[in-house]
Amino acid sequence: MNILHLKYAVEVAKTQSISKAADNLYMGQPNLSRAIKELEESLGITIFKRTSRGIITTPDGDEFLRRARRIVAQVEEVEEIYRSKRSHRQMFSACAPRASYISAAMAEFSKHIDLSEPAEIFYKETNSNETISNVVRGDYNLGIVRYQSTFEKYFVSMFKEKKLVYETVAEFSYLMLMRHDNPLAKKSEITVEDLKNCIQITHGDPYVPTVPLIDVKKAELSEHIDKRIYVFERAAQFELLANVPNTFMLVSPVPQTLLDKYGLITRPCPPDNKKYKDVLIYRRDYKLSEIDKQFITDVCDSKHRCFIRPVS
Numbered sequence: 001m002n003i004l005h006l007k008y009a010v011e012v013a014k015t016q017s018i019s020k021a022a023d024n025l026y027m028g029q030p031n032l033s034r035a036i037k038e039l040e041e042s043l044g045i046t047i048f049k050r051t052s053r054g055i056i057t058t059p060d061g062d063e064f065l066r067r068a069r070r071i072v073a074q075v076e077e078v079e080e081i082y083r084s085k086r087s088h089r090q091m092f093s094a095c096a097p098r099a100s101y102i103s104a105a106m107a108e109f110s111k112h113i114d115l116s117e118p119a120e121i122f123y124k125e126t127n128s129n130e131t132i133s134n135v136v137r138g139d140y141n142l143g144i145v146r147y148q149s150t151f152e153k154y155f156v157s158m159f160k161e162k163k164l165v166y167e168t169v170a171e172f173s174y175l176m177l178m179r180h181d182n183p184l185a186k187k188s189e190i191t192v193e194d195l196k197n198c199i200q201i202t203h204g205d206p207y208v209p210t211v212p213l214i215d216v217k218k219a220e221l222s223e224h225i226d227k228r229i230y231v232f233e234r235a236a237q238f239e240l241l242a243n244v245p246n247t248f249m250l251v252s253p254v255p256q257t258l259l260d261k262y263g264l265i266t267r268p269c270p271p272d273n274k275k276y277k278d279v280l281i282y283r284r285d286y287k288l289s290e291i292d293k294q295f296i297t298d299v300c301d302s303k304h305r306c307f308i309r310p311v312s
Helices: 003-015 018-025 029-043 059-083 100-110 128-137 149-161 213-220 234-243 256-262 290-307
Strands: 048-051 054-057 090-096 119-125 142-148 164-173 175-179 199-202 228-230 247-251 264-268 275-283
Touching (some): 003 018, 003 059, 018 029, 054 059, 059 128, 090 100, 100 256, 128 142, 128 164, 128 275, 142 149, 142 290, 149 164, 149 275, 175 234, 199 234, 234 256, 256 264, 275 290
Parallel strands (some): 090 119, 090 142
Antiparallel strands (some): 048 054, 142 275, 164 275, 175 247
C-alpha cells in the first residue's frame, strides 16, 4: 500500500464509479480496478461493493476511507506548504445548522483571525445528516447538530456508532419569528387556530437517523398549518419574513441586531412547544486546536447573549 493507492480509493469513493475515477486520475479503468483489488487484498478487507446502483462502500471501507482522506489531505497540505514556501496556515472548518446565534458567533470568531498569517476558514450551514457525514469523512473538523429532544436516542446511537465526541451546546424551545406588524404580534397568547391563515417559512431537509422521513415531518411540522414555503438558504428566509405579510418561522433565539435589521420580532410559540438541542460533535481521534476552541467559546458566548435576552 502506498499514497497512490489511498488517492485512488478516495477518488473512487468520491465518484462512486471506477470509470469516472479513472478519467479523473488520467489512468485506464483496468489499471485502477487492479490497484483497488491489490489494496483490498493487502488490507484483508473489502472496501467497495458493486450494486445495481453503482459502487458503494462497506462498513470496513467507510472506516478505511475516513483515515485515507485524512492522510491524503495531510500529504497534500505538506506539498502545498513547501510548494508555496509557507511555514504556517490557520485552518478551521465547521458545519452548523441554519441558526442566527451560531452565524453571529462565526462573525465574532472571524475577528480573531491573525491577518499576518495565511488562513483557510470553511463554514457551512446544512442539515444534521450532512453535518454528521462531513465530520465522519473528515471533510470538516467540527459540527453542530440540531435535533428534537424526542429523537435524542437515535442521534446519540449514531454518534457512538460513528465514534464521535458529542457535547450539548444549547437546549431551547422554538420561538415564532415574524414581522413587527404581523397581526399575531399583538396577541398575548398565540394558539394553533391563529396559524391557519399564516404561511410558515421552513427548512426543507429534516433528518433523523433510522426514522422514516414521513414520520420526521409529522413530528417537525404542525398539522394545523397547510401553507408552507420550503427554503434552504437562510438569507432568503429573512427576506421572505420581512416582505411577505402573515409569514412566520420557528427559530432558536435570534440576535437583536438581526431582528432590527429586518424589522422582525419573536414571540412564544403556542403551548406544547417541542424541545430542541444543538450538539457539538467531532471525531474521537481529533484533537481540538486553539482556533477550534475559540470558535466554541464564541458560540457559547453568543448563545448566552441571545438566550437570556427577553423575547422581543
